[in-house]
Amino acid sequence: MDKRWWKESIVYQIYPRSFKDSDGDGIGDLNGITEKMDYLEKLGINVLWLSPVYKSPNDDNGYDISDYQDIMDEFGTMEDFDKMLSSAHEHGIKLVMDLVVNHTSDEHPWFIESRKSLENPYRDYYIWRPAKDGKEPNNWGSCFSGSAWQYDEKTDMYYLHLFSKKQPDLNWDNPKVRQEVFDMMNWWLDKGVDGFRMDVISLISKKPDLPDGPAGINGYASFNEPANGPHVHEYLQEMREKVLNNADTITVGECSGVTLEEAKKYARSDEKELNMVFQFEHMHVDADGSNKWTDKKMDLRDLKEILTRWQKGLEDIAWNSLFWENHDQPRSISRFGNDSKEYHNVSAKMLATCLHMMQGTPYVYQGQELGMTNAPFMSVKDFRDLDSINAYYELVEEQKVFTSEEMMRYLRAKSRDNARTPFQWDDSENAGFTTGTPWIMVNPNYTEINAKDQLGDPDSVFCYYQKLIKLRKEKDIIVYGNYDLLLPDSKEIYAYTRTLGEEKLLVVCNFYEKETEIEIPEEFRCGGYLISNYETKPVREKMTLRPYESFVIEK
Incomplete structure (x- = not known):
């Protein structure tokens, strides 16, 4: 261990x-x-x-x-x-x-210099391309709606911005850019910080030919299209050698579009890259295909399948x-x-129990x-989040995909500003x-x-x-402890065990307000409660779970 x-x-x-x-x-x-x-x-x-x-x-x-x-x-x-x-x-x-460090502000001194001329020494700090057939260089879309390319008259070229047009993407293929980033990280470590959460770090290496991707609801390819590019692991290993090994750090990468196989490389136990990653598969269980703007509810079986796949897939290989x-x-x-x-x-x-008892x-x-x-x-004017505001005007006023009432309902369900009050x-x-x-x-x-x-x-x-x-x-x-799922086909109950040597825990969570019955595995029927969100009842062979009831039984 x-x-x-x-x-x-x-x-x-x-x-x-x-x-x-x-x-x-x-x-x-x-x-x-x-x-x-x-x-x-x-x-x-x-x-x-x-x-x-x-x-x-x-x-x-x-x-x-x-x-x-x-x-x-x-x-x-x-x-x-x-x-x-x-x-x-x-x-x-x-x-x-x-x-x-996937991008900077367009007001960063590097970008101010970069846009001045084709010959400027900072030009190659960012990703510039000429028009293609009179249009943007490819069909990539911004995370915040619309094209991921912004035309700049000064040099008659487009620059890439996978997020806002005021967030131009850095060119990580330029070794000078990487060294600038590494020097800055070491400066913060010298100051005494203990690690880094790395924003959209899976996007730093782009495919060199910048190919088109499948178009989504707004006609553009997902901003995840460039994820997990050909040099991303090479660059993170270089970061480990030049920065992260200089201190006892904690690192987590926000990895948009990461697959389980890629995560094993990002967060593998030999610590050549990062300690762990954020994956977002379970954040899409209540989406409508590739469209997050919906208020549909998840199917619990989908959530269990995703979280279990990651728990078992990274077991003894990487960290969740x-x-x-x-x-x-x-x-x-x-x-x-x-x-x-x-x-x-x-x-x-119940939600806290379900999550905190996992590996x-x-x-x-x-x-x-x-x-x-x-x-x-109540109104689009209540929002401050660029993603929410842009989506409202694009999908309601420009493309008329949703009515104002529908979009406000979806924003109240999914807007990032819900977390920012x-x-x-x-x-x-x-x-x-x-x-x-x-x-x-x-x-x-x-x-x-x-x-x-x-x-x-x-x-x-x-x-x-x-x-x-x-x-x-x-x-x-x-x-x-190792994680193992129970009752994979249950639409109401999320139950799993944790095992470490002779020790064993049973975690049971009812995700709905409807009472539902569960059969307790025999090995736990003489166990004791570790924690519960209701007043506990004696452990029986069959137990009726109250609305949103959760408990952990120690064998």
Whole structure:
């Protein structure tokens, strides 16, 4: 059993803009995070992943970086960052930076130089191509709708942007670009950070001929088309040699379009590349084919098949990352659970049980430990997310694929802004997030769902997360035990076992409000409960699961 500290960790993601505002300008900041370090320590997490805080014009909420070695004015200063990093370490919490190096901002000095002329020394830092048959160089689409190519009159050529047109893609085939990135990463490691979450890292190597791909709902090929290019593993191994081996780091790659076979290369146990990857297959179980803009509900059997394939496929080969939420996904309780008052707490706890008992490193997104829900956005004007706004105008007004009412329903279900509403600290004005005007609406249910109420309630979602985190730290079986699925054909129950030597756990989760019966395997009928989201009943051969009931039995 290859024990590593990052396998035994629980990572907490902070979206700084929405976590805590310390100066009343309506925007969360670094000093706000420092203020809440006691809260994070109390929860029990030991790694903090910080969404980007670098200098940025904020076209895509900080994922468009104009200076990798400076701090966004809205978030504070480098001195504030150093104070926050020091506070995290004093609280026993490691800090992971969000590494965004597939692209920069178009306001980065490299790109400003690159667009000046064909001969500029920075020209080859980005991906430029001439028109093809009077049109864009290929049919690749941007993640944020429309073409992935932007025409630039200055040199009569197009540059590639797999995201916003203000986020031009870097040319990783240029060794000077790679060295610039590696030097910057080492600078942050020297400062004392503990690792990197690598944004869309599977996109850094493009196929040299940039071929067309199959067109999607808007006529363009998916932005995942360039994923897992021919040199991606070579470049990550170079990063490992020149950067990551210089410190005891934790690394996770956001790998759009990753397959199980590719993940075995990215996160293999010999640590030649990354420690683990984020895969997104289970985030598409409620999509309509390649179209995420829908409010259809998942089939639990699909979810079980995907998660089981990854659990078994990486077993003894690579390492899983476990997540329901992040800054790009809607709230899991509204998506996979039940956010009604009646079932809010039990379904939030059920989802937590299901995920935290699997093999892999769990990621908790800010507010998930409270059961924060999707927000009741009423108009496209309520959104701040470029992806949501662009999709609305493209699919409703330009292409008329959906009516306004349909698209608003889909946005309320799937918009990234659902995860970006301010953290709900207490029941005071603006949920205790700010004394000013919040940059985005506060979910009105903050009077019922907030940290202050939950910290003092032993039956709260927060306290349940505390228990799960504590158990993971105490029991090797939860971290390292093998996973095996039970009842693959059940439409209501997600049940699996964990096994480590003679130890064994049974995890049972009812994903619906309908009561349903389960037969408990004989070897667990004399076992005891490790954790449960209801008052426990004696273990019997056959048990009726209550709405959203979950429990773990130790053999």
